[in-house]
Amino acid sequence: MAGNAIMCGIQLLKATHPEGADPDGRQVRGIAICLTTGALFIHGLSRRGGLALSNCFAVVKLGMLLVIIGTTIAYLVGSIGPSPALETTAWAQQPFFSHGTISKNTTFLENIYLENSFKKPSNDPHGYSDAFLAVIYTFWGFEQANYVLGEINSPHRKFPIALGLSVSIVSVLYVAVNICYWAVVPQYIAAKPNQNIAEAFFTITLGSLRPDYPYLGIRIASAFIAVSTLGNLIVMSYTATRVKQEIAKEGFLPLPKFFVPNYDISIGRIIIWMQRMSFLPQRWPFSQRWLAPINFREGTPVGASILHLISCSILFVATAHMRATDAYIVLTGISSYLINGFFGCLLALGILWLRLFRSKEWKKKSAAVRPSVSIAAAAIYLVLNALPVISNCMPSRQQSPLKWYLLPLVSWGTLVCGLLWYLGFLMIVRRKDRKTNTVIAVIKRPDVREDPPYSGIWVQVHETSFIDRLPTEEADRFQHDKAINIETRDGADV
Structure with a gap:
């Protein structure tokens, strides 16, 4: 999320000053902190307001993809783009077209021609690894709903349908947009170092609408990217805070009693305050039924939000010595390497472990999926994620402002720091346990419902957690009582 906040700041400054040099790093990080x-x-x-805003951004981002497809069609039929009448304009004289005019009829054929597509292949495995991680990062996000399944109404019925439709639609549109890029942007432009393909696309197409102003395409591309990254910030803020709240529930973080609870700072409390203010000349809007405070009061993970803001600020400060674009590359690369690559390998290994060892009896617990399909999918997923994780540790021969070992070094260093934190936490807690004859008790009381009703399938919709230090005897007695309660639930699988 921190990387996307930086990219949003870069593109906002670029959209307002497209003719300037690289945006100032301090301004970019200031915008990133404000956006976060x-x-x-x-x-x-407002929880519901945040969800509504996320849905609005989703519609806008889908609309932008459709605009790119429509722009390509208009370009191919000759409505926009290069023409003899524009050859003497400022738009056609910019260094962007240093190799001459662009032929609409041959660009797409040259780009999809196999000999051109695989011409001069790279022998650097590090480059393939970076490219693969970038592709994974592009499609990353579809799993965000997994973190908040308890907040989805009828998840057993709605979630598979919504997930299948959304991933299918986005995948088709992503592929279509890439085809549009290659139908418009020639190879000699796309192959330039640090070339932004979206900027090239809009410069060639919509940029021709104002031939006296050569920066129109750059401004449009920057605006599109800024809106896209801002939408990502809105969505990730919702799920990331809840993930951090769940981590705090385990008791591994300091001040868990602050980070775990939900706090009511909602619009409903503001409405109640406005209703009580006698100095307001017009208070009738706040007494209307549709503006009743009960409709807007809800608890949100404010403590976890503060924790998330602190973690993002640490990343902003840690990359303050870098150029803003380099900071974006590093932060998104670490995110893809750790979350998608490394933890993707662990996820695949876990599925294989459950499927291949009969003692786990996973076949009975997951009867809806054929074991052969699950094993094959996990094996493919393991191989595809292991390749970039391993190859990124190999020396790179490509020219880059960043050292080749920076990404794997920081990623593995982050894992080691997390492991040391966990082990140190256990050592300190056990030492205090022995001294005080107490233990840290994390008591969780789930609130569940049947989904669908009367199906015998349970879904957790809420969880109340208690974290406290209890005498050892009391904690043992509680664990015994908890085991008895679980046994008397008629075997319901929550």
Whole structure:
């Protein structure tokens, strides 16, 4: 999320000053902190309002993909783009077209021609690894709903349908947009170092609408990317805070009693305050039924939001010595390497472990999926994620402002720091346990419902957690009582 906040700041500054040099790093990080704080504040003020805003951005982003497809069609039929009448304009004289005019009829055929597509292949495995991680990062996000399944109404019925439709639609549109890029942007432009393909696309197409102003395409591309990354910030802020709240529930973080609870700072409380203010000349709007505070009061993970803001700020400060674009590459690369690559390998290994060892009896617990399909999918997923994880540790011969070992070094260093934190936490806690004859008790009381009703399938919709230090005897007695309660639930699988 921190990387996307930085990219949003870069593109916002670029959209306002496209003719300038690289945006100032301090301005970019200032915008990034403001955007992150604003996104968290929106979700803290109104959970439903934040979800509605996320849905609006989803519609807008789909619309932008359709605009790219429509622009390509208009370009191919000759409505926009290069023409003899524009050859003497400022748009056609910019260095962007240094190799001459662009032929609409041959660009797409040259780009899809196999000999051109695989011409001069790279022998650097590091480059393939970076490219694969970038592709994974592009499609990353479809799993965000997994973190908040308890907040979805009828998840057993709605979630598979919504997930299948959304992933299918986005995948088709992503492929279509890539085809549009190659139908418009020649190879000699796309192959330029640090060339932004979206900027090239809009410069060639919509940029021709104002031939006296050569920066129109860059401004359009920057605006599109800024809106896209801002939408990602809104969505990720919602799920990331809840993930951090669940981590705090395990008791591994300091001040868990602050980070775990939900706090009511919603619009409903503001409405109640406005209703009580006698100095307001017009208070009738706040007494209307549709504006009743009960319709807007809800608790949100404010403590976890503050924790998320602190973690993002640490990443902003840690990359302050880098150029903003380099900071984006590093932060998104670490995210893809760790979350998608490394933990993807662990996920695949876990599925194989459950499927291949009969003692786990996973076949009975997951009867809806054929074991052969699950094993094959996990094996493919393991191989595809292991390749970039391993190859990224190999020396790279490609020219880059960043050292080749920076990404794997920081990623593995982060894992080691997390492991040391966990082990240190256990050592300190056990030492205090022995001294005080107490233990840290994490007591969780789930609130469940049947989904669908009367199906015998249970879904957890809420969980109340208690974290406290209890005498050892009392904790043992509680664990015994808890085991008895679980045994008397008629075997319901929550």
